[in-house]
Amino acid sequence: MHPILLVGAGKxxxxxxxxxxxxxxxxxxxxxxxxxxxxxxxxxTSAKTVRLAADDxxxxx
Numbered sequence: 001m002h003p004i005l006l007v008g009a010g011k012x013x014x015x016x017x018x019x020x021x022x023x024x025x026x027x028x029x030x031x032x033x034x035x036x037x038x039x040x041x042x043x044x045t046s047a048k049t050v051r052l053a054a055d056d057x058x059x060x061x
Contacts, residue, residue, distance in 0.1 A: 001027040006047075007054050009037035017047040031060075 009032035028047035
């Protein structure tokens with residue numbers, strides 16, 4: 001499995017997470033600051049989620 005960090009759980013992020021996770025080739029982690037967006041990702045995909053601000057460079061590392 002290839003690890004993927006996807007930053008952003010909006011409409012495009014959700015669609016991308018679904019496509020990548022459904023292949024079975026990727027271990028997808030979706031990061032976003034918005035809990036509701038992360039909840040939608042968790043409910044509809046097998047991707048893992050983490051609450052994280054995209055401008056928090058230390059957390060991204």
